[in-house]
Amino acid sequence: MKRAFQSLLYVGVILIMTGSSSETSVMTRLDNVIKAEVDDLSELYFDLHRHPELSLFEKETSKKMAGELREIGFEVTENFGGYGVVGVYKNGDGPVILYRTDMDALPMQEKTGLPYASKSIAKDADGIEVNTMHSCGHDMHMTVWNGTARALVKMKDQWKGTLVFIGQPAEEIGRGAKLMLDAGLYEKFPLPDYGIGLHCSPTIEAGKVGYGSGFTMANTESVDIIVYGQGSHGATPHQSIDPIVLASLIVMDLQTIVSRTIPPTESAVLTVGSIKGGTKHNIIPDEVRLQLTLRSYKEEVRQMLHKGIERITKGAAIAAGLPENKYPKVVFPEIWTPANYNDPQLTNDLTASARKALGETNVLDAAPLMVGEDFSRYGLTEEDVPTVLFWLGTVPRQRIEQAAKNEEKLPGLHSPFYYPDVELTITTGVKVMSTSILDLMEKGRQ
Ligand SMILES: [Zn+2]
Ligand SMILES: [Zn+2]
Structure with a gap:
């Protein structure tokens, strides 16, 4: 009798731990996948950071990103709209989700003094030699993108649908999204039901994310x-x-x-x-x-x-x-960067996923800014794809505390002093993106 009661208790505990909350087990599994990948992803980040390439010159970067994606199991098309990369992963019937990263860096000299700081020099469009640096965090965007691809493929029994992962060139000059759309992104590859992306934030602490609804960029x-x-x-x-x-x-x-x-x-x-x-x-x-x-x-x-x-x-x-x-x-310019509009319903859905992944206090409301981002274009075609670009916190905690103590401003994006907290930013980005995509795949099937 005692024995029977004990095994009943045992079954009960197991149920509480797993069966009663499949959501918890998915999140635990995702945590374990990320933990297993984070060292390798950090190495990828350092490598990308050391080898920045200017807008429209992303030859080696795009080759690297395409190769990595192919190894994960995606069907990859290279040189699509300049050096654009399109990776498609089909996993049964379900929604089509587009996830975009940008790949280009800026013509400036890094002054962070970090051991992995860029020392790269390249020729710009006029043939002039310039220092180059990933000071807008596009190296982190690529790393999180790659990490999310790894996580979702490792957990492919958890979702059904199609992933369209795109590596976009020339964001900094506002041309890459147009190049990829004009090349037939929405005609030659599965048309997305949702389009998502993230951008590193130079003010939000690593470990947190921020969302704005409606117009967020100008x-x-x-x-x-x-x-x-x-x-x-x-x-x-x-x-x-x-x-x-x-x-x-x-x-x-x-x-x-x-x-x-x-x-x-x-x-x-x-x-x-x-x-x-x-x-x-x-x-x-x-x-x-x-x-x-x-x-x-x-x-x-x-x-x-x-x-x-x-x-x-x-x-x-x-x-x-x-x-x-x-x-x-x-x-007046013939081509300009249109304002970014975050679809309110999709913003709500993604915010809920982020809360689930990181906890309430790590998900912030982000005020709109007057900066530009050509991610906006993916939501402005006649296909009317709902899109959201959210902020990924990157700032090391001690840097925020230091700045507050000295009454200094934190370095912004495009500053030679900007750098993210590498490991925490990767972990947070991959966790939020993977959870968001898993949830959207689930929602699309209902
Ligand atoms: Zn930038
Ligand atoms: Zn940027």
Whole structure:
């Protein structure tokens, strides 16, 4: 009797540990898979970090990522839209999930002083030698992407569906997503039911993630203005129409577009980042060039910025007495990075998965930013794929504490001093991404 009771108790304990909570056992299994892979993934990260390649030059990086994916069991297509990589893994009937990583680095010298710091030098598009660094965390994006592929294939008995893992080139110049879509990403490969991606955060602590719903990143445009005038000797300004004075007036007037024409409840930025004109103290030149960056979320606000620039530049030229053929020339870009919109329903689903993976306190609400990311394009085609790009915390805890103590700002992305907490960021990223995909696969089957 005692013996029977004991075995009953034993069965009960087993049930509590496993049978009563299959979710717990999946998470434990995932933890074990990640634990087994994290050293190898860290090595992959260091390798990628030491060998950064510039936008549109991601030849070796893409080859490496394609090779790794093939080894995991994906069917891989290389050189798709530049150096783009597309890996497809079919595992029965179920949803199609696209997961994108970017692969390019930046032309700058690393100053972290870390043992694995990049010492790489490469030729840029103009053939000029430049230092290169993964200061936007795309090396971490690739590592987490690869780790998630490993985890999901090892746990393929837990899900049914199709994975489309894409390695995108040229994010930093806002061209890669368009290159891959124009090459036929949605026609030649399974059309995704969901599209997801992540970006390293330079402010969120490693071990945490952040989600924003709706617009999270901005329309990003570079605009050039050429202000014409009539040059003369600096001592005879009455014989000139001074483009330096005119450009100065225009720069000041442009500030009124956001402050006085955009509704205060909307968001927009207009920054004049460069003004160049003239050669010498005593010459009034006949031309000044301005370079602007514009940021907005909504299309109508973007149009308001454009109209304001045209109105102000033309008005200033008329007031200065310039003939029509010398009105300022405003060049709006043909290609710009559209605002990123996180689908609210998918954001809710992914936030719930992250809470399950990391616990409530490690999942944060992230405020929208005015930076740009061409991930947005995957959700803006006629196929209307719901997409979400979320923030992966990367900052080592002691660095946050140190910065707070010294009242210093943490280095942002594109800073030569930026670096992530490697192991914790990989573990967190792979856990959140894998859980999210497992949950979406499950939801799609219901
Ligand atoms: Zn960047
Ligand atoms: Zn980036």
